[in-house]
Amino acid sequence: xxxxxxMEGPVTLSExxxxxxxCTYTATGYPSLFWYVQYPGEGLQLLLKATKADDxxxxxxxxxxxxxxxxxxxxxxxxVQVSDSAVYFCALKSSGGGADGLTFGKGTHLIIQP
Amino acid sequence: xxxxxxxPRHLVRRxxxxxxxxCSPMKGHSHVYWYRQLPEEGLKFMVYxxxxxxxxxxxxxxxxFSAEFPKEGPSILRIQQVVRGDSAAYFCASSxxxxxxxxxxxxxxxxxxxxx
Numbered sequence: 001x002x003x004x005x006x007m008e009g010p011v012t013l014s015e016x017x018x019x020x021x022x023c024t025y026t027a028t029g030y031p032s033l034f035w036y037v038q039y040p041g042e043g044l045q046l047l048l049k050a051t052k053a054d055d056x057x058x059x060x061x062x063x064x065x066x067x068x069x070x071x072x073x074x075x076x077x078x079x080v081q082v083s084d085s086a087v088y089f090c091a092l093k094s095s096g097g098g099a100d101g102l103t104f105g106k107g108t109h110l111i112i113q114p
Numbered sequence: 115x116x117x118x119x120x121x122p123r124h125l126v127r128r129x130x131x132x133x134x135x136x137c138s139p140m141k142g143h144s145h146v147y148w149y150r151q152l153p154e155e156g157l158k159f160m161v162y163x164x165x166x167x168x169x170x171x172x173x174x175x176x177x178x179f180s181a182e183f184p185k186e187g188p189s190i191l192r193i194q195q196v197v198r199g200d201s202a203a204y205f206c207a208s209s210x211x212x213x214x215x216x217x218x219x220x221x222x223x224x225x226x227x228x229x230x
Contacts, residue, residue, distance in 0.1 A: 015149070034218055036135075036221075040224075041223075042206075042223050042224075043118075043120075043181045043221040043222050043223040043224050044157075044205065045131055045221070046218045046219075046220070046223040048220055089156060089157070093217075101159060101162060101207065101219055102207075102219055103159075104149075104156045104157045105156055106155060106156035107155075109158045
């Protein structure tokens with residue numbers, strides 16, 4: 001079945017540092033890939049997505065490139081801020097649509113220190 | 115343009131009581147998903163519903179848990195005879211259509227259930 005593996009946290013960085021959160025996946029066919037962010041006490045918000053190989057999703061300074069050859073969708077940001085502190089979830093939706101919606105990774109807790 | 119609305123935000127129940135969690139999808143969305151998030155874990159799929167139909171309940175425990183999405187009104191996740199292990203955050207998500215792998219899910223802010 002489909003699965004998503006993300007680097008475990010917490011990841012602690014200083015403000016303005018470069019961020020990478022690794023995500024790899026296993027899926028049949030050609031899934032769409034997503035990054036969601038969850039701020040404390042809130043639900044998940046879509047951060048960015050990519051729907052086919054070599055697509056780059058970007059939003060709020062975050063980027064991720066759909067790499068079919070390495071089955072990866074790593075999240076990057078050049079200069080993080082304290083307000084980026086949150087839990088980040090990598091997810092996929094398989095090409096069959098899938099009645100179960102999204103398959104999520106376990107989440108990576110990011111802590112940015114001033 | 116309201117998003118996915120869940121209530122209550124926090125729910126406290128004693129062991130053996132019933133918990134009812136409500137979810138109103140975004141306007142125009144007819145597909146509802148329920149997920150459970152345990153502390154320090156990711157989201158686990160529970161059930162997928164369309165109006166008046168349960169499409170996939172493969173992630174739902176066989177006993178005590180049920181879900182519905184009536185023709186009128188919100189989707190309801192019902193947990194009977196709650197136990198401490200049911201304590202978690204329950205998230206509802208909606209989408210305009212199933213079958214499109216490009217469609218992201220839109221999440222509510224969740225209901226945090228605490229069983230004492």
